[in-house]
Amino acid sequence: MRVGIFGTGDVGRTLASAFVTLGHEVKLGAREASNEKAAAWAKQAGPKGSHGTFADAAGFADLAVLATHGIANPEVLAAAGAERLEGKVLIDTTNPLDFSKGVPPRLAVGHTDSGGEIAQRTVPRARVVKAFNIVGHKSMFRPEYAGGPPDMLICGNDADAKKHVTALLRDFGWPEVVDFGGIEASRYLEPLCLVWTIYGAKTGSWNHALKMLRK
Amino acid sequence: MRVGIFGTGDVGRTLASAFVTLGHEVKLGAREASNEKAAAWAKQAGPKGSHGTFADAAGFADLAVLATHGIANPEVLAAAGAERLEGKVLIDTTNPLDFSKGVPPRLAVGHTDSGGEIAQRTVPRARVVKAFNIVGHKSMFRPEYAGGPPDMLICGNDADAKKHVTALLRDFGWPEVVDFGGIEASRYLEPLCLVWTIYGAKTGSWNHALKMLRK
Numbered sequence: 001m002r003v004g005i006f007g008t009g010d011v012g013r014t015l016a017s018a019f020v021t022l023g024h025e026v027k028l029g030a031r032e033a034s035n036e037k038a039a040a041w042a043k044q045a046g047p048k049g050s051h052g053t054f055a056d057a058a059g060f061a062d063l064a065v066l067a068t069h070g071i072a073n074p075e076v077l078a079a080a081g082a083e084r085l086e087g088k089v090l091i092d093t094t095n096p097l098d099f100s101k102g103v104p105p106r107l108a109v110g111h112t113d114s115g116g117e118i119a120q121r122t123v124p125r126a127r128v129v130k131a132f133n134i135v136g137h138k139s140m141f142r143p144e145y146a147g148g149p150p151d152m153l154i155c156g157n158d159a160d161a162k163k164h165v166t167a168l169l170r171d172f173g174w175p176e177v178v179d180f181g182g183i184e185a186s187r188y189l190e191p192l193c194l195v196w197t198i199y200g201a202k203t204g205s206w207n208h209a210l211k212m213l214r215k
Numbered sequence: 216m217r218v219g220i221f222g223t224g225d226v227g228r229t230l231a232s233a234f235v236t237l238g239h240e241v242k243l244g245a246r247e248a249s250n251e252k253a254a255a256w257a258k259q260a261g262p263k264g265s266h267g268t269f270a271d272a273a274g275f276a277d278l279a280v281l282a283t284h285g286i287a288n289p290e291v292l293a294a295a296g297a298e299r300l301e302g303k304v305l306i307d308t309t310n311p312l313d314f315s316k317g318v319p320p321r322l323a324v325g326h327t328d329s330g331g332e333i334a335q336r337t338v339p340r341a342r343v344v345k346a347f348n349i350v351g352h353k354s355m356f357r358p359e360y361a362g363g364p365p366d367m368l369i370c371g372n373d374a375d376a377k378k379h380v381t382a383l384l385r386d387f388g389w390p391e392v393v394d395f396g397g398i399e400a401s402r403y404l405e406p407l408c409l410v411w412t413i414y415g416a417k418t419g420s421w422n423h424a425l426k427m428l429r430k
Contacts, residue, residue: 011355014355015352021356063383074334074337077334078337082337089344089376090334091346092334092344093346093348094330094348095405103416104409104413104416109330109405110402111326112327113325114325115288118289119288123300125297128307129307131307132306133308140233141229141232141233147428148428179417181417187325187409188410191407194320194321198395198403199366201318201319202394208430209428210426212411213360214418214420215423
C-alpha cells in the first residue's frame with residue numbers, strides 16, 4: 001500500500017517508519033518539498049521511503065495520515081488538496097492544541113467550560129474537588145480488577161481539599177490518585193465519563209475502569 | 216466525619232453506603248425531605264445513616280458530595296445554600312450530561328466541536344478516521360506494556376474506513392480497538408490527549424497508554 005503522511009514531527013516520522021517496517025511505501029509530506037527533516041527521514045528509510053509536499057503526499061497516497069499540528073489542519077488539508085483525497089481513508093492522529101497559554105496546552109476547539117467550573121462558580125466559597133466522575137458507581141468503592149488498581153483522576157482549586165479527598169480515596173480503595181490541577185481540568189475529566197459510557201456501550205462491559213499502563 | 220450527600224441515585228447511595236462502611240455519619244439529601252429512596256436508604260443504613268433535604272445535608276456536612284444530575288447542579292447547590300457550604304470540601308462526582316438526543320448522552324457544557332469534525336468538513340469526501348491521537352508517539356508502534364495491551368479508541372463516519380484502520384492498527388500492535396462511533400466522538404477522544412499529557416506532567420511518566428480494566 002502507498003501511504004502519504006502529512007507532517008514531519010515525532011508522530012509523522014514514527015508512523016512513517018512503522019509503515020515502512022510493515023512493508024508499505026511511504027511519502028512524507030511537508031509544506032516545502034525541501035523540508036530537511038523529511039529529506040533526512042527518507043534518506044534513512046531506504047527505497048520504500050520518499051518525501052515531497054503535502055500535495056505530493058496526497059497524490060501518492062492510497063491511504064493518508066494527518067500528523068501536523070491540529071490547529072493547522074484546515075491549512076494543511078487545503079495545501080494537500082481535497083480533490084486528491086476523495087474517497088481515500090485519512091487517518092487523523094491530531095489534536096487541536098493551543099499552546100498560547102503555556103504547557104500543558106489547552107484544546108483550541110470546543111471545551112469552553114465544564115460542570116466542575118460551574119459548580120465552583122455556584123458555590124464560590126466551597127472547595128470543590130472533582131472526583132469519582134470517570135467511573136461507574138459499581139467501581140467507586142473498593143474496585144477490584146486484575147491488572148489494577150485503576151487510576152482516579154481529580155482536580156480542584158484548593159490544595160488542602162485535594163489532599164483530604166486523596167486520603168479519602170485511599171480509604172475507598174484507590175491508591176493511585178493523580179491531581180490534574182485546577183477545577184478547569186474538569187474539561188478533560190468530564191469527557192472521560194463519555195469515554196467510560198461509550199466504551200461500555202461498544203464492548204458490552206459495564207464494569208470497567210481506566211488505568212494508565214506505565215513503563 | 217459527617218458527610219452530606221446530594222442525590223439519591225446509584226452514585227449517591229453507593230457513596231453513602233461506602234462512607235457508612237468506613238465509619239462516617241451520612242445524611243442523604245434530596246429535593247424533598249420525604250424522598251422515598253433516601254428514606255429507604257437511611258432505614259437500612261443503621262444508626263449512622265439519615266436523610267433530609269439538600270439544605271439539611273449541607274448543614275450537617277463536614278464534607279459534602281454532589282451526586283445529582285450534573286445539569287441540575289446550580290439548582291441543587293442553590294437549594295443546599297452556598298452559605299452552608301462555605302469553606303467545606305465539596306466532592307463533585309457529576310457530569311453535565313444531556314440525554315435529550317438519546318443514549319449515549321452528550322456533554323451539555325462546552326464541547327461544541329472537535330478537530331476531527333473540522334478535518335472531515337475540510338475534506339468532505341475523504342473518509343476521516345480518528346486514531347492514534349490518545350497516545351504518545353513512543354507507544355504508537357508495537358506498544359509493549361506489562362498488563363497490556365492498551366486500548367486504541369477510534370471514530371469516523373465511514374464503516375469500511377474504520378475496518379481498514381482497525382486492521383492496520385492490529386498490524387501496528389494494537390489488538391484492542393474500540394470504535395467510538397461517528398467523527399463527532401472526537402469530542403471525547405481529543406480530551407484524552409490532554410489526559411495523556413497532564414498525566415505525564417503530574418506523574419513524570421512519558422511512556423504510558425490507556426487501558427480500560429474489565430471484569
